[in-house]
Amino acid sequence: MKLSAFCTDSRIVKQGDIFVAIPCNDIIQHISEALIKGAKLIFTQEYYSWINNNKIVLVNDTRLLASKLASFYYPKQPKINIAITGTNGKSSVAHFLSQMLLLCNIKSANLGTLGLFINGIKTTPENITIPNLTTPDPSNLHKILNYLSENNINNLVFEASSAALDQKRLHSVNLTTAAFTNLASDHLDYHKSYEDYLNSKLLLFSDILKQDKTAVVFGDDEYLYNKVKNIHSNIITYGFNKNNNIYASNINSNIDAIKFDLFIDNKIFRNLELHLTGEFQLLNVLCAISLLYVIGIDIEKIVKVLDKLTALQGRMERIHNNTLENNPINNKYITHNIIESKTTNNDEIIHNNIINKTILHPNIFIDYAHTSEGFRTALLTLKKYCKGKLICVFGCGGNRDATKRKEFGSIANELVDISIITDDNPRNEDPALIRQEIKSTCPNAIEIPDRDEAINTAISLMNTEDIVAIIGKGHETEQVYNNKTRYFSDNEVVIKYLNKDV
Numbered sequence: 234m235k236l237s238a239f240c241t242d243s244r245i246v247k248q249g250d251i252f253v254a255i256p257c258n259d260i261i262q263h264i265s266e267a268l269i270k271g272a273k274l275i276f277t278q279e280y281y282s283w284i285n286n287n288k289i290v291l292v293n294d295t296r297l298l299a300s301k302l303a304s305f306y307y308p309k310q311p312k313i314n315i316a317i318t319g320t321n322g323k324s325s326v327a328h329f330l331s332q333m334l335l336l337c338n339i340k341s342a343n344l345g346t347l348g349l350f351i352n353g354i355k356t357t358p359e360n361i362t363i364p365n366l367t368t369p370d371p372s373n374l375h376k377i378l379n380y381l382s383e384n385n386i387n388n389l390v391f392e393a394s395s396a397a398l399d400q401k402r403l404h405s406v407n408l409t410t411a412a413f414t415n416l417a418s419d420h421l422d423y424h425k426s427y428e429d430y431l432n433s434k435l436l437l438f439s440d441i442l443k444q445d446k447t448a449v450v451f452g453d454d455e456y457l458y459n460k461v462k463n464i465h466s467n468i469i470t471y472g473f474n475k476n477n478n479i480y481a482s483n484i485n486s487n488i489d490a491i492k493f494d495l496f497i498d499n500k501i502f503r504n505l506e507l508h509l510t511g512e513f514q515l516l517n518v519l520c521a522i523s524l525l526y527v528i529g530i531d532i533e534k535i536v537k538v539l540d541k542l543t544a545l546q547g548r549m550e551r552i553h554n555n556t557l558e559n560n561p562i563n564n565k566y567i568t569h570n571i572i573e574s575k576t577t578n579n580d581e582i583i584h585n586n587i588i589n590k591t592i593l594h595p596n597i598f599i600d601y602a603h604t605s606e607g608f609r610t611a612l613l614t615l616k617k618y619c620k621g622k623l624i625c626v627f628g629c630g631g632n633r634d635a636t637k638r639k640e641f642g643s644i645a646n647e648l649v650d651i652s653i654i655t656d657d658n659p660r661n662e663d664p665a666l667i668r669q670e671i672k673s674t675c676p677n678a679i680e681i682p683d684r685d686e687a688i689n690t691a692i693s694l695m696n697t698e699d700i701v702a703i704i705g706k707g708h709e710t711e712q713v714y715n716n717k718t719r720y721f722s723d724n725e726v727v728i729k730y731l732n733k734d735v
Contacts (some may be wrong), residue, residue, distance in 0.1 A: 250272050256278060278288050304371075315391070316408055316412070326520045333521060337535070340386050342381050342389045347545075381730075398601055399433040410448065410527045431460065435464060443666065476729065480519070481519055491515050504537075511610075605641065623700050625653065627703075659715075684723075709723075
């Protein structure tokens with residue numbers, strides 16, 4: 234007997250399908266549309282008297298049902314499934330883990346914010362939708378799992394967002410291990426409170442990862458560790474504290490690299506090196522190492538490939554190091570006019586000299602930081618290595634947690650020498666009002682609405698020892714105004730500016 238197809242999207246229902254009605258404000262319209270299109274069964278959490286009784290099936294939880302049906306229709310999964318949750322670092326940890334597996338000649342897949350990557354290559358399998366979500370809906374997620382298994386990809390690492398956990402998209406995945414990277418306030422436009430946000434994250438360890446499986450937790454955060462420990466007893470920790478199971482010590486870093494000793498499994502690996510910027514990236518790598526240790530990858534093999542790791546696109550990405558590797562301006566310089574002012578002892582400008590300067594190795598970074606904690610961490614990292622001025626281009630998204638705006642402004646006002654406030658993704662909000670909210674706590678900032686112009690201005694202000702940080706959009710290649718999307722890439726704007734001097 235042929236199984237009827239099932240779906241949770243009334244727009245794609247076909248004659249004879251099963252429709253699972255997920256609670257929402259428009260549920261009546263969705264059920265009506267599914268009926269008109271010929272749905273054979275409607276699963277709901279509430280009874281609707283106007284629907285033909287023989288088509289209604291009442292259940293306690295349609296979200297959980299959707300997850301179970303997805304695993305029933307698409308039953309195959311990779312042998313090893315690794316989930317990563319946390320406010321910051323999910324994408325980078327997944328990226329580093331996948332890189333290590335690939336460098337150890339182990340096939341793997343990585344699913345998350347940037348899409349599906351199989352052995353490092355972005356992939357969209359036929360008849361499978363890769364949605365623009367951190368974690369796909371249950372149907373597409375289990376289609377992907379099934380596809381990977383059928384193609385002998387036995388290792389999958391994926392990002393688990395708080396919304397996906399709350400909506401039970403992952404509840405039928407057979408997890409091998411899972412990690413909690415860190416915790417800060419985020420997504421309060423979706424969650425009712427910070428506690429609700431945290432509790433959604435914790436579902437990964439209470440409801441999905443089985444108790445006999447090992448959880449990996451950032452151990453330097455005692456509050457976070459205790460929250461996970463209360464619901465999951467089998468834990469290993471990582472961090473910089475020597476009380477962790479896996480930790481780094483004797484850390485020395487500069488803008489180009491991080492050197493450290495690794496302590497793991499009663500062994501010490503000395504003088505290891507990462508070609509990454511920022512000690513938070515070392516924490517991301519430690520998390521990835523911990524997960525690989527849990528699934529049984531030889532630690533001796535892992536440490537041999539650490540110096541080959543590269544940053545994920547848009548995550549503390551140093552443009553001239555990675556993006557321009559095969560670019561004709563690989564000599565890494567920019568030339569532009571700089572106004573040099575000379576003053577008296579009373580700070581009176583006596584004359585300006587317009588001088589032409591060539592800057593070798595311009596330090597330009599793009600980062601996706603979009604939480605207050607991530608923004609602060611990114612700026613503190615760059616400020617630590619900055620010998621000149623720290624110049625930052627940033628904004629805040631519309632129709633998202635508005636409390637971030639004044640926080641971003643305050644952080645920039647504290648840490649940045651030249652702040653340039655611009656548009657992020659205003660969506661359906663007035664971009665001028667968003668910028669105004671940010672500027673209320675960063676009064677000396679330059680306001681340039683056009684992001685292209687803002688980035689170009691920041692680079693034009695650079696001197697030899699300055700750093701430019703372009704923060705908020707990272708890897709994204711679109712900008713949204715009033716439901717209209719235009720192509721936009723911070724990365725490409727920087728490259729275009731640098732190319733003009735070739």
